[in-house]
Amino acid sequence: MTTNAADSSRSEDWLETQDWVDSLHDVLRSRGSDRVSRLLHSLQIDAQKHGVQLPVTSRTPYINTIPVDRQPPFPGDLELERRIKSIIRWNAMAMVVEANARSHGIGGHISTYASLATLLEVGFNHFFRGPDDPNGGDLIYFQGHSAPGIYARAYLEGRLTPNELHNFRREFAADGGLPSYPHPWLLDDFWQFPTVSMGLGPLQAIYQARMMRYLEDRGIKKPDDKKVICFLGDGETDEPEALGSIALAAREHLDNLIFVVNCNLQRLDGPVRGNGQIIQELEAVFRGVGWNVIKVIWGSEWDDLIANDHDGRLVRRAGEVVDGEYQKYTVAGGAYIREHFWGVDPELLKMVEHLSDDELWRMRLGGHDVQKVYAAFDAAYQHTGAPTIILARTIKGYGLGEAGEGRNVTHQQKELNEQELLLFRDRFDIPLSDEEVKGAPLYRPAEDSREMVYMRERRRLLGGSVPQRRVAPSQLRSPDDEIFDEFLEGTGDREASTTVALVRMLTKLMRDRDLGKYIVPIVPDEARTFGMESLFREFGIYSSHGQNYEPVDSDTLLFYKESKDGQILEEGITEAGSISSFIASGTSAMAYGTATIPFFIFYSMFGLQRVGDLAWVAGDSRARGFLIGGTAGRTTLNGEGLQHQDGHSHVLASVIPNLRAYDPAYAYEIAVIISEGIRRMHEENIDEFYYLTVENEPYPQPSLPTPANGSDIREGIINGIYSLREAPGGNKPQAKLLGSGAILNEVLRAQDVLATEYGVHAEVWSVTSYTELRRQALDVERWNMLHPLDDPQRPYVTQQLQPDAGAEFQGVVVAASDYLKSLPDSISQWLPGPLTSLGTDGYGRSATREELRDFFGVDYRHVVLATLTSLARRGLIEADLAQRAMLDLNIDSEKPNPTHV
Numbered sequence: 001m002t003t004n005a006a007d008s009s010r011s012e013d014w015l016e017t018q019d020w021v022d023s024l025h026d027v028l029r030s031r032g033s034d035r036v037s038r039l040l041h042s043l044q045i046d047a048q049k050h051g052v053q054l055p056v057t058s059r060t061p062y063i064n065t066i067p068v069d070r071q072p073p074f075p076g077d078l079e080l081e082r083r084i085k086s087i088i089r090w091n092a093m094a095m096v097v098e099a100n101a102r103s104h105g106i107g108g109h110i111s112t113y114a115s116l117a118t119l120l121e122v123g124f125n126h127f128f129r130g131p132d133d134p135n136g137g138d139l140i141y142f143q144g145h146s147a148p149g150i151y152a153r154a155y156l157e158g159r160l161t162p163n164e165l166h167n168f169r170r171e172f173a174a175d176g177g178l179p180s181y182p183h184p185w186l187l188d189d190f191w192q193f194p195t196v197s198m199g200l201g202p203l204q205a206i207y208q209a210r211m212m213r214y215l216e217d218r219g220i221k222k223p224d225d226k227k228v229i230c231f232l233g234d235g236e237t238d239e240p241e242a243l244g245s246i247a248l249a250a251r252e253h254l255d256n257l258i259f260v261v262n263c264n265l266q267r268l269d270g271p272v273r274g275n276g277q278i279i280q281e282l283e284a285v286f287r288g289v290g291w292n293v294i295k296v297i298w299g300s301e302w303d304d305l306i307a308n309d310h311d312g313r314l315v316r317r318a319g320e321v322v323d324g325e326y327q328k329y330t331v332a333g334g335a336y337i338r339e340h341f342w343g344v345d346p347e348l349l350k351m352v353e354h355l356s357d358d359e360l361w362r363m364r365l366g367g368h369d370v371q372k373v374y375a376a377f378d379a380a381y382q383h384t385g386a387p388t389i390i391l392a393r394t395i396k397g398y399g400l401g402e403a404g405e406g407r408n409v410t411h412q413q414k415e416l417n418e419q420e421l422l423l424f425r426d427r428f429d430i431p432l433s434d435e436e437v438k439g440a441p442l443y444r445p446a447e448d449s450r451e452m453v454y455m456r457e458r459r460r461l462l463g464g465s466v467p468q469r470r471v472a473p474s475q476l477r478s479p480d481d482e483i484f485d486e487f488l489e490g491t492g493d494r495e496a497s498t499t500v501a502l503v504r505m506l507t508k509l510m511r512d513r514d515l516g517k518y519i520v521p522i523v524p525d526e527a528r529t530f531g532m533e534s535l536f537r538e539f540g541i542y543s544s545h546g547q548n549y550e551p552v553d554s555d556t557l558l559f560y561k562e563s564k565d566g567q568i569l570e571e572g573i574t575e576a577g578s579i580s581s582f583i584a585s586g587t588s589a590m591a592y593g594t595a596t597i598p599f600f601i602f603y604s605m606f607g608l609q610r611v612g613d614l615a616w617v618a619g620d621s622r623a624r625g626f627l628i629g630g631t632a633g634r635t636t637l638n639g640e641g642l643q644h645q646d647g648h649s650h651v652l653a654s655v656i657p658n659l660r661a662y663d664p665a666y667a668y669e670i671a672v673i674i675s676e677g678i679r680r681m682h683e684e685n686i687d688e689f690y691y692l693t694v695e696n697e698p699y700p701q702p703s704l705p706t707p708a709n710g711s712d713i714r715e716g717i718i719n720g721i722y723s724l725r726e727a728p729g730g731n732k733p734q735a736k737l738l739g740s741g742a743i744l745n746e747v748l749r750a751q752d753v754l755a756t757e758y759g760v761h762a763e764v765w766s767v768t769s770y771t772e773l774r775r776q777a778l779d780v781e782r783w784n785m786l787h788p789l790d791d792p793q794r795p796y797v798t799q800q801l802q803p804d805a806g807a808e809f810q811g812v813v814v815a816a817s818d819y820l821k822s823l824p825d826s827i828s829q830w831l832p833g834p835l836t837s838l839g840t841d842g843y844g845r846s847a848t849r850e851e852l853r854d855f856f857g858v859d860y861r862h863v864v865l866a867t868l869t870s871l872a873r874r875g876l877i878e879a880d881l882a883q884r885a886m887l888d889l890n891i892d893s894e895k896p897n898p899t900h901v
């Protein structure tokens with residue numbers, strides 16, 4: 001094309017475009033925006049039919065979603081709110097600076113809150129409802145690293161003392177201190193949600209909002225306008241958990257959910273998307289799955305410029321600059337911005353010729369403009385039919401100037417020098433003298449100052465301070481014993497697995513007149529694996545949409561029944577989502593004033609290993625409920641092999657302080673644990689949760705034994721050990737055999753073989769929980785250490801296995817379980833004799849149960865051999881006997897070691 005031809009084609013394009021734009025304006029004026037939207041949609045369909053490739057439409061131009069003429073008037077006092085915010089900014093900064101001055105390296109974050117202050121303060125002054133609101137308060141997930149700002153506001157509100165702020169990150173300080181981040185476990189009347197493990201807050205917020213709907217649809221909570229609000233960092237959105245469930249929120253039309261992303265374009269090390277635009281990327285992702293997206297990019301100073309951008313030149317320019325460059329503008333100043341942003345096009349330069357360099361530099365971003373932020377929250381609170389995400393552009397370290405504003409090091413900035421403090425004071429007009437500023441003191445205006453009166457009044461109108469954690473005592477009671485009777489009676493000769501028993505127990509609990517409604521069964525697409533499909537029809541699978549199709553198995557007894565008041569949360573294949581539902585249900589007394597009891601049933605291998613950090617959050621959140629690991633046991637789950645056979649989840653469970661983990665063998669043990677668990681969590685209001693592994697090996701389930709010595713078996717089951725079978729013929733035992741889970745049956749068989757074939761008498765103990773035994777023993781040890789003048793106490797496990805402290809046990813202890821040897825090893829120091837642990841260290845294999853138990857050495861044969869060898873090594877029997885057993889039992893001394901092969 002010649003230059004002239006190109007010019008004329010461009011001008012033709014321009015005229016044609018202008019024509020279409022004029023028509024669009026016409027329709028907009030005469031028929032409104034809905035009509036324009038429908039028209040464009042029709043055009044899109046038509047274009048697609050003719051093979052026209054349209055650009056991906058989930059991104060909109062790089063400007064604010066809410067145009068100036070749709071911006072509601074700001075109802076607050078701009079000046080007063082700015083002053084309150086400035087004081088909070090100062091105090092948030094001061095507490096971190098002071099903490100590090102007192103104890104260098106104690107840490108803390110200034111720049112996250114500095115970027116977030118306006119987003120939070122607009123919320124605090126106008127939107128966030130506190131616990132006295134009729135809806136019980138909004139549920140707010142704060143960015144963990146913005147904690148100093150939240151504390152600083154609580155201090156102004158008079159909720160925290162100066163000493164607590166002085167001792168930020170010094171929780172042991174005698175006059176009170178504060179934890180670094182949001183932890184309900186540590187500050188239980190303050191923080192509602194632990195969020196500092198990034199990505200877990202947004203995931204939990206989605207399932208919290210869904211739990212709210214579930215409880216409403218099931219008549220447990222009355223519907224209201226309560227919101228779940230989640231603040232997240234733009235860097236945080238790289239966590240798969242942060243974005244992993246956003247489609248669910250849209251699918252479920254969770255208009256009670258608002259995400260606010262603090263788009264300061266930076267994370268810890270540097271820019272989030274130096275060569276791209278995080279806001280545009282997030283918009284595409286969220287809009288793509290159906291969220292309402294509100295971009296708050298430019299502050300009011302940009303309004304006129306954008307209004308005068310008749311040919312879209314400015315908007316195009318804004319959309320082509322990458323985040324790394326935008327970050328540079330923050331640091332480099334007005335002349336640089338004029339040259340590099342505006343200077344690329346003479347027409348653009350002309351648009352800002354009336355502005356000085358300084359004015360150019362000071363043009364605010366949307367996330368620092370109260371009016372823009374107010375408009376966004378207002379729209380988000382009112383939006384119906386879909387969740388909303390506010391993408392607000394901010395500056396990391398806003399107000400820190402050269403000390404860190406917009407700089408890559410700002411996340412780690414914890415210490416300001418005198419000069420930097422003075423500049424900060426000037427920037428935010430803090431009434432402190434030069435002399436006073438030196439020590440970065442806290443500042444609090446007089447109680448009757450206009451700021452304080454205004455701030456208190458705003459919170460009063462909005463239902464009290466936020467965050468506040470208030471927990472209603474549980475209204476639930478342990479069910480009648482009858483529910484558990486059949487499990488205490490056993491199955492006689494009939495074989496049943498502990499999984500079948502558990503599911504039956506759950507069914508009975510769900511049928512209970514008082515308790516049933518409050519049981520929340522949660523499964524991640526694994527119900528059939530555990531034989532839970534029988535629950536589908538009886539209780540229904542929760543679906544906010546009901547069931548708009550005829551299920552393919554509608555003619556069968558156990559058809560797939562979805563319903564709006566269904567009780568089962570069939571989450572699909574997401575253990576992370578499921579445990580988020582578990583946490584929401586397990587803390588419902590806090591969030592909604594009504595306790596519920598979650599049972600989250602999962603493939604034990606895909607439980608604590610997969611979602612360990614969320615289980616940690618459950619503990620910190622003080623969630624109550626039951627985690628059930630199904631198809632458990634490395635050798636009990638046969639066939640499935642290396643990835644599926646769990647032999648270590650109990651070790652993982654052991655690290656969570658308030659998680660009580662059990663590896664029960666029999667239905668009656670499960671019944672005792674569940675009944676006692678409900679009693680402790682709901683009648684005693686103890687913040688703990690339970691992990692039970694259940695297995696799929698069928699065997700006759702015995703009845704609850706009545707021990708000859710009158711010992712309390714229930715207490716033993718809960719504490720972790722009880723005597724199951726004494727040594728045969730009333731003989732003095734030479735060995736104490738400990739067994740757990742399905743392996744207990746192997747231990748019982750070994751007891752018989754030892755007696756009949758080798759004349760060795762052993763007694764058998766059921767160990768329901770090594771972790772409970774260890775914790776109790778550690779408690780005792782600690783007490784003994786701290787009370788040197790008192791008689792030492794004896795751990796529970798020692799008391800059981802050696803009731804008479806003076807009578808020495810001449811024998812050995814052998815423990816066998818389907819889990820790692822480290823579990824029995826963890827109590828070895830409190831046992832009356834030398835311990836041999838048999839366990840399943842190593843990777844699983846696809847094989848039969850018998851083969852697996854042989855491979856790992858946890859079958860009765862190995863229990864026999866271990867007992868005989870251990871006795872022989874101690875000179876208590878002839879070594880030949882052990883050697884004979886090797887032959888009798890066909891055990892190859894050179895067989896491969898599962899931990900090596």
Ligand SMILES: Cc1ncc(C[n+]2csc(CCOP(=O)(O)OP(=O)(O)O)c2C)c(N)n1
Pocket residue numbers: 111112115143145196197198199232233234235236237262264266267268272396411
């Ligand atoms: C799972 C996890 N990984 C790493 C960290 C450490 N960390 C704390 S803040 C931060 C950067 C946060 O960046 P962004 O999400 O953008 O938040 P901003 O501070 O910029 O608002 C990192 C990596 C963490 N807290 N959690």
Ligand SMILES: [Mg+2]
Pocket residue numbers: 233234235262263264265266267272396
């Ligand atoms: Mg960031």
